[in-house]
Amino acid sequence: MTAAPTNPHHVVIVGAGFGGLQAAFDLAGAPVRITVIDRRNHHLFQPLLYQVATASLATSEIAWPVRYLLRGRPEVTTLFATVTGVDAQAKRVLLEDGDTLSYDTLVLATGARHAYFGHDEWEPFAPGLKTLEDATTLRRRILVAFERAERESDPKRRAALLTFVIIGAGPTGVELAGTIAELAQHTLPPDFRNVDTRKARVVLIEAGPRVLAGFADDLSAYAQKSLESIDVEVVLGKPVTECSADGVVFDGTRLEAKTIIWAAGVRASPAAEWLGAPADRAERLQVEPDLTVPGHPDIFAIGDTVTIAAWNGQPVPGIAPAAKQQGRYVAQTIRTRLAGGKTGPFHYKHAGSLAQIGKRLAVIDFGRIKLRGAIAWWIWGIAHIYFLIGIRNRLSVALSWLWIYVRDQRTARLITQGSSKVAR
């Protein structure tokens, strides 16, 4: 690496998700040099990942090369590398290929993966949705199920191929269920000859008592009613007790289904393990009020990899705006510290919760103001296009959505990673 003539304070940011990237953006002009490390070469707009999984958007519409996003910042170096640990004593990050990287301040923004609560053996049957590859894998499974149904003559096997189970009714589960229902009801029917894709069953199973538990009660009720209006079967209060290649078991009932999607839980990245720091059941680091790791004032941790009760005493939710606020707070705290000052504790400000259910169906919980239906759907769409990075992707996503809106056509209906041979 070329050494700068002076040797400014080195901030190492691990993870280029919403939190890490925001910290890098907000450190612009600070007397620091920055290294951003990610094991992917791209930043991913996770809130729309389910739309890649359901063939509505292309992968490149919701992902940007990290180094492209930071190209205008000569003091920022982007590393495409996997971090395997932290030597907090020596203030070094350990990389998988044996390299190490010294830091003055470390920001851990390493995110989370889906988790199976002690049932990791379910993963092959019920894949989750966190990466672009997860999304193209799900897309392949969903589309291949319809293809196989088209060729299946046994009614029982055909029914299993046309049954889609989504486990977990948070925003991702609700959005997946709604979009698969739309796909089956509106996009696919004219393309198939032997099956009526409108007969596909989409079953959303939730262990808790309601869908969208993070929203107000009446919005949950509205969301459930809306899902049912587009033929999603909603099953509440029933934990899934078995997943296999043939289906799921809940409440003692076996449901034959060839496609199962896991949207029920996440586990934090191993950041807590790297540091031997206290963590909760989901392995999220328990951080100090200033988002530093206990005993390590030079290590910040933000986003889905941490848990902190900084929302009027409640835990901060694992959503993009929360990670961004934490990234912004960390950047500000680093600046203030370098100037010899001190910052107060982090406070989360909740702007609102949004979830799309289907075409012209969405819910928005702004706290005092609650919106539903078409108005919420339009605001949901405009907000998501606004939060995409760059005019190029905004135009592209707007064009894709326009086509879905007007023609019910989803152009990313590609079965990749294998021919019919591999896929079946």
Added chain:
Amino acid sequence: MTAAPTNPHHVVIVGAGFGGLQAAFDLAGAPVRITVIDRRNHHLFQPLLYQVATASLATSEIAWPVRYLLRGRPEVTTLFATVTGVDAQAKRVLLEDGDTLSYDTLVLATGARHAYFGHDEWEPFAPGLKTLEDATTLRRRILVAFERAERESDPKRRAALLTFVIIGAGPTGVELAGTIAELAQHTLPPDFRNVDTRKARVVLIEAGPRVLAGFADDLSAYAQKSLESIDVEVVLGKPVTECSADGVVFDGTRLEAKTIIWAAGVRASPAAEWLGAPADRAERLQVEPDLTVPGHPDIFAIGDTVTIAAWNGQPVPGIAPAAKQQGRYVAQTIRTRLAGGKTGPFHYKHAGSLAQIGKRLAVIDFGRIKLRGAIAWWIWGIAHIYFLIGIRNRLSVALSWLWIYVRDQRTARLITQGSSKVAR
């Protein structure tokens, strides 16, 4: 499969490339029922596949679900299945899963794969470009090479990482070489800190005496000069004698290169083998003047899987317009036969040859009229957008190209199918 009330003549088309799809389109209204079989679920616009490999376009911009393209044709059934053979005696197509399908008329439009002329062991080191997966694999290799160079401190290894060898200087080789040079010269430089991507070497190696051998001599010379003007090194008359993980050997010289791309040759699909029919060195079926397989008047074969001297006595070139003309001819012949008539032999009409070299650099050989430079480049672009299917993809590709033209930005710069761990 639901049986139609009557039992019309059944045309089975294997392969939904340019030829097979055109045959299906042109049989509209004929007294037939049609089954289109493909082992991929999508039709691929292969002439622009190199743009996916070089991060200029997204996969969904050049691929369409086959059954979507045929959705308005109730007499057409699309099967997502792999054909493993033909029983010409029983007039049946054999599918991989053991199913069989009876035909009255069979159209084999199964295309070609890249071929290594007896050096199949080179494939892992020098992948070719025929499918969407090939393209995303190449894209990953090219982008990962730059990423690894950014982290490599050994000058010799870094040089090997920044050396891109393309073997074969037909249109695909020329277009790949030109676009990789553009990527290195114009798109990537601001994003990297430790390497100057402009120092990347792009080496185009051709065994024959000139680039674009299918074009007129002066256009070949112009293409070579244009490639050299954008810093592509052109090596002519030197067959590659070795490919390995470290580079290539040609003319007794070893060139260290971590990225090698094969654009040197194709081999037809096993259609000739299925039928025990006569084939040329590249395994292309030798068909009758009416495109039927010798001894099998009910089996047509078209496109890259056949060879026929129907271009004023010269072999028909393996390009999209040729496959389409053959598809159209076959559809017409089937109609005429069903009406009790006879058609004359197939004649290929060559509209012209086009190749893009770089920004504002292209060559077009219309026979009498030859174009080069910016005018050829604009015609090339407009022609390709025109030949895409549907206004949606035309808009999308136009938007992608506008961004490349104005900002040199390629938005599909995604390394997928593996994290930094897998990719390195």
